[in-house]
Amino acid sequence: MRIYEKVVRSIDVKNTGGDRGDGIFEIDYDKFILAGGKLIHLKNVTKIYEQNGVVALDNVTIDINAGEFVFLVGTSGSGKSTLMKLLMHEEVATSGEIFVDGRDVVRLSRKEVPYLRRDLGVIFQDHRLLEDKTVYENIAFAMQVIEAPNKIIKHSVEGVLDIVGLRDKAKSFPSQLSGGEQQRVAIARAIVNKPQIVIADEPTGNLDPNTSREIMDIFKRINDAGTTIVMATHDKDIVNRMQRRVIAIENGKIIRDQLRGRYAGGR
Amino acid sequence: MKFQTIQYYFHEVFVSMVRKRWMTFASIGTVTVSLFVLGVFLILVMNMTKMASSLESQVQISAYLTDSLTPENRAEVERMIRSLSTVTKTEYVTKEQALQILQARLGDQKKILDALGESNPLPNYFLVTVKKASDVKRTAIAIADLYGVEEVKYGQDVAANLFDLTHLIRVFGFILMLVLALATIFIISNTIRLTVFARRKEIAIMKYVGATDEFIRWPFVLEGMALGFIGGSLSAIVLSSFYSAMAAKIYSTLAFFPLIEQSPFMIYLTLGLIISGMAVGILGSTVSLKKFLEV
Numbered sequence: 001m002r003i004y005e006k007v008v009r010s011i012d013v014k015n016t017g018g019d020r021g022d023g024i025f026e027i028d029y030d031k032f033i034l035a036g037g038k039l040i041h042l043k044n045v046t047k048i049y050e051q052n053g054v055v056a057l058d059n060v061t062i063d064i065n066a067g068e069f070v071f072l073v074g075t076s077g078s079g080k081s082t083l084m085k086l087l088m089h090e091e092v093a094t095s096g097e098i099f100v101d102g103r104d105v106v107r108l109s110r111k112e113v114p115y116l117r118r119d120l121g122v123i124f125q126d127h128r129l130l131e132d133k134t135v136y137e138n139i140a141f142a143m144q145v146i147e148a149p150n151k152i153i154k155h156s157v158e159g160v161l162d163i164v165g166l167r168d169k170a171k172s173f174p175s176q177l178s179g180g181e182q183q184r185v186a187i188a189r190a191i192v193n194k195p196q197i198v199i200a201d202e203p204t205g206n207l208d209p210n211t212s213r214e215i216m217d218i219f220k221r222i223n224d225a226g227t228t229i230v231m232a233t234h235d236k237d238i239v240n241r242m243q244r245r246v247i248a249i250e251n252g253k254i255i256r257d258q259l260r261g262r263y264a265g266g267r
Numbered sequence: 268m269k270f271q272t273i274q275y276y277f278h279e280v281f282v283s284m285v286r287k288r289w290m291t292f293a294s295i296g297t298v299t300v301s302l303f304v305l306g307v308f309l310i311l312v313m314n315m316t317k318m319a320s321s322l323e324s325q326v327q328i329s330a331y332l333t334d335s336l337t338p339e340n341r342a343e344v345e346r347m348i349r350s351l352s353t354v355t356k357t358e359y360v361t362k363e364q365a366l367q368i369l370q371a372r373l374g375d376q377k378k379i380l381d382a383l384g385e386s387n388p389l390p391n392y393f394l395v396t397v398k399k400a401s402d403v404k405r406t407a408i409a410i411a412d413l414y415g416v417e418e419v420k421y422g423q424d425v426a427a428n429l430f431d432l433t434h435l436i437r438v439f440g441f442i443l444m445l446v447l448a449l450a451t452i453f454i455i456s457n458t459i460r461l462t463v464f465a466r467r468k469e470i471a472i473m474k475y476v477g478a479t480d481e482f483i484r485w486p487f488v489l490e491g492m493a494l495g496f497i498g499g500s501l502s503a504i505v506l507s508s509f510y511s512a513m514a515a516k517i518y519s520t521l522a523f524f525p526l527i528e529q530s531p532f533m534i535y536l537t538l539g540l541i542i543s544g545m546a547v548g549i550l551g552s553t554v555s556l557k558k559f560l561e562v
Binding site: 115128132150193 | 477
């Protein structure tokens with residue numbers, strides 16, 4: 001029932017949230033039903049890299065509901081990053097099916113990829129901010145490039161600066177910020193287009209424990225507001241503290257999927 | 268496309284060119300120099316071709332007439348020659364005029380002619396000018412067949428050599444232009460590749476937040492166009508002043524030299540340089556971007 005409400009909410013957001021200029025209505029009910037009503041649906045997904053024959057993911061099946069907070073844990077090279085790349089269509093699955101917000105990601109045409117990505121906010125360990133743009137410009141950039149109307153850009157950017165607590169740093173350049181502040185800018189940029197899902201790859205990887213906790217608080221608030229979060233991490237401490245769903249991947253296979261999990265196995 | 272988007276593109280191009288002013292400067296410089304070199308060779312080759320054609324057009328046919336020809340017959344021969352489609356001009360030279368020409372040509376040695384006494388062994392003849400150099404041989408053969416024409420001369424060997432030479436100039440000039448044009452495209456697109464490479468991070472972020480390929484491509488295409496336009500214009504300005512200075516110099520010393528006239532030629536050259544600059548700029552940015560759009 002909750003899923004159903006979520007979908008209705010997201011359609012409302014899209015109808016009122018503004019004219020995207022492309023006239024594409026984004027939810028295909030048939031496909032949504034195909035995906036079993038899940039926001040993210042992976043079924044028997046295998047990914048083999050053609051260049052070197054490495055099996056990065058081996059027959060993986062995962063369902064993620066709207067509003068969930070999911071940690072992906074596992075050693076480097078376990079397949080977490082590949083999984084995220086498949087969701088964003090940066091890589092394409094060798095076999096199996098992937099649905100994200102009603103979109104058939106495996107069969108997505110090149111032209112449709114940008115519209116999939118507008119539903120996904122992406123955050124990287126190394127922030128990936130533009131050094132020659134201010135904090136404000138970095139965030140506004142994400143809206144400009146999808147042709148959001150100017151009049152809502154200012155309002156939205158100020159809104160997300162409040163969420164990440166950087167309103168007073170709007171005119172600073174990334175080089176004038178600490179690592180934690182830079183990551184907050186990256187988060188603000190990822191959520192400014194109101195994506196359904198936020199994908200974060202080791203967002204606290206370079207941060208000290210205190211800063212990591214502050215960053216996690218922001219993610220928690222974003223999740224509380226209804227956004228689904230999928231986060232790959234090595235950080236034992238935050239996984240154990242948050243007590244959210246944990247999916248452990250090893251050698252391309254899911255070895256554990258717990259609703260209120262810890263970093264290591266067991267209760 | 269929204270007006271806001273077009274505004275954004277122009278703003279992006281302007282900011283990008285100003286922020287990376289050294290790169291912009293280097294790109295414009297490269298475009299200017301490459302197109303200038305191309306332009307210099309184009310001017311040289313075209314003038315050499317023009318000179319070759321002018322030399323060719325000076326090849327004339329002399330049709331020597333038999334002495335026994337009556338004036339009526341001569342008029343008939345002239346009418347026949349004029350009726351040939353390849354002929355543009357005929358000039359009648361009497362044997363007396365021919366002798367004068369010979370005397371003038373001999374200069375100091377004209378005393379040799381005294382040995383002739385009162386007799387004049389030179390024939391009357393028609394001097395025939397043809398439309399195209401390549402028509403000379405065919406026309407000469409046709410004239411030789413006419414009644415009353417004793418012999419036809421057109422400097423067979425000289426003409427053949429000249430045609431070989433002008434043919435060589437044309438072929439060599441065409442190959443040179445082709446090679447230079449390819450080199451120019453290569454240099455310019457490589458320069459633009461550098462500006463695209465400098466912004467690869469920005470392109471990757473645009474891809475991640477869901478910008479369409481067209482949206483990402485436009486500012487780069489516009490920037491390539493702007494670089495090409497500025498470079499093309501600069502090279503055209505430099506070339507024009509260079510050409511008029513050179514023309515003035517040549518006319519004052521070698522007046523007979525058949526230079527291509529400046530008026531329509533330089534306008535075409537200017538337009539050509541600007542358009543090729545822009546085309547290469549667009550091509551360069553589109554090709555260089557392709558790789559970075561694959562994210």
